[in-house]
Amino acid sequence: MTSEDRTQAVRGRRGEARLPSALVVVAAIALYALLPEQLIIGPRLVIPALEALLLAALIVVNPRRMTRTNRWERVAALTLVGLIATANTVALVLLLRQLVTTDSSRAVELLVAAGQVWLTNVIVFGLAFWELDRGGPVARTHLPRRRMRRADFRFPQDEDHDTVDEVQAGSSKVSDWVPAIVDYLYVSLTNSSAFSPTDTMPLSTRAKILMGAESTSALVISVVVIAKGVGSLGP
Template sequence: MAPAIELLLLIPLSFATAWVQTKAKQATTQAHYQLLAYGRRLVRRAALGLTMLITLLNFIALYFLIKALLGGHGGTAQTLLVDAVNIWCTNILAFALWFWGIDRGGPASRGVSLRTQPDLLFPQMSIADERYQGWSPGFVDYLFVAFTNATAFSPTDTMPLSSRAKLLTMAEAAISLLTLALVAARAVNILA
C-alpha cells in the first residue's frame, strides 16, 4: 500500500514541477517571477514531504521486520533477504532524495543562487582546475553519496558540512547498519 500512496503523491508533484518549469520559460515580469518563486517553494516542500513519507514508511517497515525477528516470526531466509534488500535499497534512494533536495536549496536553486551554502562538500568543489569551475552536482552524485554511506556506514569522499546533512548521514548509516547487521545476519544464520 505504501508504494501506491507514494505514487499517487508523486504524480501531482511531477505535474506541478512541469508547470513551474513551463511558466519559468514564459516569465517576463516581476509578478511572474514572484509567482514562480512561490510555486517552486510549494513544489520543494511537497517533494521534501514525500521524501519524508518514504523515509518514515521505510523505517516502519524495518521496525516491523526487526520486531518479527525478535519475536521469532521472521520467516524464511529468502524472505528475510528480500525484505532486507528492499529496505536497504529504499533507504539509499530515500536519502539520495534527501541529499539532492536539501543541498544548496534544492535542485531548482542549486545552479541559480550563489548565496546558499553547500550542505555537502564534493571533491570537485575542492579541485583548483578550470574544468570544475562552476561544477554543480546532479542526482547521480547524490545517489553515489547515499550508496557509499549505506555501504560503508560513513561518508567516503563527500563530506557533510551542515548539521542537517550530518544528521541525515547518521540516520542513513543507522538504518543500513540495522538492516544489514540484524536482518541479513539472521538470514545468513538460517541458511547456514
C-alpha cells in the same frame, strides 16, 4: 573565471532533468509495494498511492526539467521524501520483529525484504540530500553561487580548481559544476556501504545528522538483519 564568465555560466545552466529523479522515486515506491505483507502499514497500496500522487503533482510543476519552484512544490517534495522515509523505517522495525518471532522457514523471504529495505534506505537519503543541499535542485541550477543557500556537502569538484588541467576542467569554479541526483545517490550509497562519508564531506549539522542516521540504519540492516537471516539458513 571572471565574475562575468560565472554569470554567463549560470545563465547557461539547464534545469536538472526530471526523469532520473522520477524513476528513483518510482523504484522506491515499487520496493515498498513488493514487501511481504507483515512489513506493510495498512492496506498494501495506500502509501504507494499517496507517494504516486505527490510525484504526479511534482511532475506537473516540472514535467521535463526542474526550472520552477514555489512553497507548495517544496512542501510536496519534502513530504514525499518524508513519507518514503517513514514507511521504510516502520518496515525496518517490523522486519526486526519478524526475525525474532519467525522460524527459519521464511529466512529467504526476510533476506530479500532486508535487501529491499536497505536499497530504499539508500534512495530516500539520496533524495533527502538532493532536496536539501544548497536550496534544492532548482536553486542549484538557477541561482548564482553567491545567492545559493549554505552548502550541506563538499564534493570533490568543489576543491579541484587547483589541480592539473584535465581535472580542474570539471571543477565547480572552472565549469560552474553543480551536483545532481546521481551525485547524491552515490553519496548515499557509499555512506550506507562504508558507514561513514567517503569522498564527499557533510558540512552542516543537518547533513551530519542525516548521514549519521543513514549509516546507523544501514548498520542495523547489514549486520543485524542480514546476519540473523543468514544464520537462520543453517541446518
